[in-house]
Each structure stands twice: as structure tokens, then as C-alpha cells.
Amino acid sequence: MTVSAEAKPVARDIPAARATEISKIDLYIFTYPMIGVGGGGIDMPGVKSERTRMAVSIETKDGAIGAYVGGQANSFAQASACARAIIGMDCFAREVAYERIRRQLRKEDRMGAGVIDIALWDLAGQRLGASVTQLLGGTRKRLKAYASTWFGGDDGGLASPEAYAEFAEECYDLGYRGFKMHGWTDGGTRRDGDAVRLLGKRVGGRMDLMHDAACHFRTFADALAVGRACDEAGFYWYEDPYSDGGLAAHAHRRLREMIKTPLLLGEHVRGLESMATLTLADGTDFVRADPDFDIGITGTMKIAHFAEALGLDVELHAPGPAHRHCMAAIRNTNYYELSMVGPSRGNFNAPVYLCDYSDALDDVGEDGCFPVPEGPGLGVTYDWDYIRKNAVSHVCIQ
Numbered sequence: 001m002t003v004s005a006e007a008k009p010v011a012r013d014i015p016a017a018r019a020t021e022i023s024k025i026d027l028y029i030f031t032y033p034m035i036g037v038g039g040g041g042i043d044m045p046g047v048k049s050e051r052t053r054m055a056v057s058i059e060t061k062d063g064a065i066g067a068y069v070g071g072q073a074n075s076f077a078q079a080s081a082c083a084r085a086i087i088g089m090d091c092f093a094r095e096v097a098y099e100r101i102r103r104q105l106r107k108e109d110r111m112g113a114g115v116i117d118i119a120l121w122d123l124a125g126q127r128l129g130a131s132v133t134q135l136l137g138g139t140r141k142r143l144k145a146y147a148s149t150w151f152g153g154d155d156g157g158l159a160s161p162e163a164y165a166e167f168a169e170e171c172y173d174l175g176y177r178g179f180k181m182h183g184w185t186d187g188g189t190r191r192d193g194d195a196v197r198l199l200g201k202r203v204g205g206r207m208d209l210m211h212d213a214a215c216h217f218r219t220f221a222d223a224l225a226v227g228r229a230c231d232e233a234g235f236y237w238y239e240d241p242y243s244d245g246g247l248a249a250h251a252h253r254r255l256r257e258m259i260k261t262p263l264l265l266g267e268h269v270r271g272l273e274s275m276a277t278l279t280l281a282d283g284t285d286f287v288r289a290d291p292d293f294d295i296g297i298t299g300t301m302k303i304a305h306f307a308e309a310l311g312l313d314v315e316l317h318a319p320g321p322a323h324r325h326c327m328a329a330i331r332n333t334n335y336y337e338l339s340m341v342g343p344s345r346g347n348f349n350a351p352v353y354l355c356d357y358s359d360a361l362d363d364v365g366e367d368g369c370f371p372v373p374e375g376p377g378l379g380v381t382y383d384w385d386y387i388r389k390n391a392v393s394h395v396c397i398q
């Protein structure tokens with residue numbers, strides 16, 4: 001069989017060896033409004049606030065472009081350093097980029113690396129005409145989701161255990177079969193324990209229930225008290241309970257010996273090696289990964305395969321197109337996290353899609369699932385006019 005030179009997807013006026021060279025990277029921080037969310041992520045009807053995100057586009061010499069919107073704006077300097085580390089590289093050399101970025105950010109938490117790696121995956125997909133799911137070998141088309149709430153407040157929104165139970169029932173009616181409460185942020189445990197027990201009574205058996213203290217409880221004893229409430233209510237997992245930051249393997253191994261509910265730690269543990277260390281020290285039952293936080297899709301799939309090797313499940317943190325493609329290609333995972341949501345309908349996710357992609361609470365399917373985007377790369381189209389119009393920082397590296 002002969003292969004025609006015409007079949008190669010390379011612009012005619014660029015030598016093939018240089019066509020896939022990364023020639024330009026644009027990085028932005030932009031702002032967008034949130035209504036219904038107060039300071040500290042508390043569900044508050046009518047309150048207006050503002051949130052920031054990063055946006056990145058990577059271009060090759062032959063004009064292919066990969067893009068991603070996500071990450072944390074305060075990792076902008078790290079992302080810029082990553083961009084400088086990979087400029088001039090072959091856009092398909094993601095493993096080399098991963099190694100180069102890891103070394104470049106060896107003294108940092110590497111939170112800025114994810115957006116760069118994810119844009120490289122989008123670029124590869126755009127150039128090859130394949131979705132990221134296809135590149136990863138995945139086949140899943142719909143992802144079972146849990147509703148993951150904002151934090152509790154003192155008035156309106158999620159201001160009482162009853163409000164959480166009512167919102168869980170609302171989510172059930174929308175189609176969700178999983179519900180995670182982020183409780184109150186004052187360090188007290190009474191209302192959290194009451195809400196856990198009430199959720200068990202009202203929707204237990206119909207929904208898988210999770211509690212995420214996001215490290216707000218102050219002591220091990222507080223973590224144990226709410227963990228025992230989770231046991232009573234038959235919770236699915238108990239996440240980052242107290243102020244060790246979700247890092248202390250010894251304490252969580254002890255906690256696991258005292259309660260029945262599985263623990264989920266790792267949201268604040270960065271990258272493959274650290275997650276492996278925590279897991280092998282018996283600090284968690286579920287493994288955690290986030291493409292934004294753990295060096296992109298490349299880093300997330302390494303963590304997923306580490307968990308697979310141990311026979312454990314990996315649960316992806318937060319929603320997003322990269323998260324959906326990873327989940328579509330991971331067997332050992334259970335739920336898509338549709339965060340952050342509440343009765344006030346605050347929009348956590350940036351309004352940057354020109355396509356029908358959405359991570360809004362009400363867009364869940366009747367089957368309780370969200371779709372995996374189809375089409376090349378991440379399968380989404382970004383509104384660059386909105387991003388540029390609302391940009392507060394921009395660097396262009398070429």
C-alpha cells in the first residue's frame with residue numbers, strides 16, 4: 001500500500017518537521033460576575049460577587065490552535081513559566097512537556113501547569129480530528145453526576161439542615177442520584193452533624209450522600225464527631241474533614257479505624273507522587289485527581305492508573321470539559337462532581353461557551369448524567385470576545 005504525501009495534515013509551505021512546533025501561547029486572566037454567592041462561597045440569594053479564571057490558547061507553526069479555560073487565576077505566573085518552558089516544542093510531545101513543566105515548577109505547587117497540558121490535548125485533538133476521549137481510548141458518553149453544594153450560611157440559601165434536605169430533594173427531582181453537602185464554615189460541627197443525619201432520613205437510600213468539610217473543622221475530635229454522624233446516615237464518603245489541610249496521613253489512617261464511612265482526601269495533595277504517598281500510607285479510601293490542579297489530563301490519567309493498579313477508585317474534583325473526557329476514559333471512577341450549586345443558582349462556572357456545553361445545575365439529564373462533549377479536542381467552542389473583553393491580565397509568549 002502506498003501513502004500519498006497529500007494525505008499528511010501539514011500546511012504545504014512549512015517543512016513537515018517544523019509544522020507542529022509550538023509557536024505562540026496566549027494566557028489571560030478574566031473576570032465574570034456571580035449572583036447568588038456571597039464571600040467564602042456561601043449560597044446567598046441576590047448577592048453579587050466576582051470570580052476570575054485563566055484562559056489559554058496554544059498555536060503551532062501550521063496554524064492549529066488548542067485552547068482551555070479553567071485553573072486558578074492566582075496560578076497565572078506558574079502557567080506563564082510553563083508556557084515559556086514549552087515554546088518551540090513539538091505540540092504532540094506531551095510527556096516531554098510534562099517532565100519539563102515538573103522540573104520548571106519543582107519549587108511550586110504546580111497548580112499552573114494544568115491549563116497548559118489541557119490546551120495541548122485540545123490542540124492534538126483539533127489537529128488529528130479526534131476527541132480527547134478518543135485519544136485516551138475512552139468510550140463513555142454520559143457521566144453520572146452528583147450535585148455538590150455551596151457552603152451553608154445564616155440566612156437565605158442553605159441556612160439550616162432543613163434547607164440542605166429540601167435542596168437535596170430538589171436535586172433528586174432534577175435527576176441527580178448523588179448529593180454532596182459542603183457545610184458551614186465557622187468551624188462548628190453541630191449544624192453539620194444535624195444536616196448529615198437529616199439528609200440520611202430524607203433522601204438516604206435514594207441518593208448517594210457525601211460530606212465535604214473542606215478542612216473547616218478545627219480538631220480531630222470534631223472530624224470524628226461528624227464522621228460518626230456520616231456512619232449513622234450511611235454516607236458514601238467523608239471528604240477533607242478538618243484543618244490539617246487534608247494532608248496528615250497518620251491522622252486519617254486513625255480516623256479510618258474509628259469510623260465506617262470511606263474517606264476521600266487528596267484535593268490538596270498535588271500530583272502523582274504525593275497522591276501515591278498519601279494513599280500508600282492508608283490516608284484515604286478514594287483517590288482524588290483534578291486536571292486543573294494535577295498537571296492536566298496527562299497528570300490525572302497517571303493518578304487514575306496508579307489507583308487502578310491498587311484496585312482503588314479515583315474521583316475527579318470539580319466539573320469541566322477536561323474532567324469529562326478523563327472520566328470518559330477511566331473505568332475505576334464513580335461520579336462527576338457538578339459543583340458548586342445551591343438553591344440560589346449562583347453560577348460557579350464562567351459563561352465562556354459558544355456551544356451547548358454547560359455545568360449548570362438545571363442542565364442535568366433526566367438520567368442524572370452529563371454528556372461527554374463530541375468533536376475534535378475538548379469538543380467545546382470558547383467565546384474569545386468575552387474573554388478578551390473581561391481580561392485583567394494578558395501575556396503572549398512566542
Ligand SMILES: [Mg+2]
Pocket residue numbers: 212214239240267
Ligand atoms: Mg472538596
